[in-house]
Amino acid sequence: xxxxxxxxxxxxxxxxxxxxxxxxxxxxxxxxxxxxxxxxxxxxxxxxxxxxxxxxxxxxxxxxxxxxxxxxxxxxxxxxxxxxxxxxxxxxxxxxxxxxxxxxxxxxxxxxxxxxxxxxxxxxxxxxxxxxxxxxxxxxxxxxxxx
Numbered sequence: 001x002x003x004x005x006x007x008x009x010x011x012x013x014x015x016x017x018x019x020x021x022x023x024x025x026x027x028x029x030x031x032x033x034x035x036x037x038x039x040x041x042x043x044x045x046x047x048x049x050x051x052x053x054x055x056x057x058x059x060x061x062x063x064x065x066x067x068x069x070x071x072x073x074x075x076x077x078x079x080x081x082x083x084x085x086x087x088x089x090x091x092x093x094x095x096x097x098x099x100x101x102x103x104x105x106x107x108x109x110x111x112x113x114x115x116x117x118x119x120x121x122x123x124x125x126x127x128x129x130x131x132x133x134x135x136x137x138x139x140x141x142x143x144x145x146x147x
Contacts, residue, residue, distance in 0.1 A: 026034070111118055120126050 111121070
């Protein structure tokens with residue numbers, strides 16, 4: 001059942017020649033140019049952003065870190081936004097807490113200075129009174145004569 005075509009041996013012969021030519025030693029000037037190109041490519045690769053495909057299919061760019069790590073200014077530039085974020089969040093929290101305390105103080109002041117005693121607000125009859133609809137007031141001035 002094994003069918004061979006006349007092109008198959010030609011492909012195998014070409015592949016063997018190509019493999020043999022790859023194993024052959026290169027001239028010194030060619031090998032030096034290749035080495036210099038490899039060194040430049042590695043240096044560029046260290047500084048260039050690398051594209052990575054995430055598990056969800058999105059494309060992300062990541063900076064490749066060199067062997068020397070982050071310099072002090074790079075470290076400071078990395079930490080400074082985080083510090084600013086934390087300071088901002090703490091400031092917002094303090095502001096909201098202060099505003100909430102002032103609102104509660106205003107409510108307490110209104111309750112204590114009102115004519116009703118605070119115990120009236122806990123009375124079930126008073127709660128039913130508050131939930132009742134207001135009676136509609138009819139305008140009686142429509143039929144009154146002008147003075």
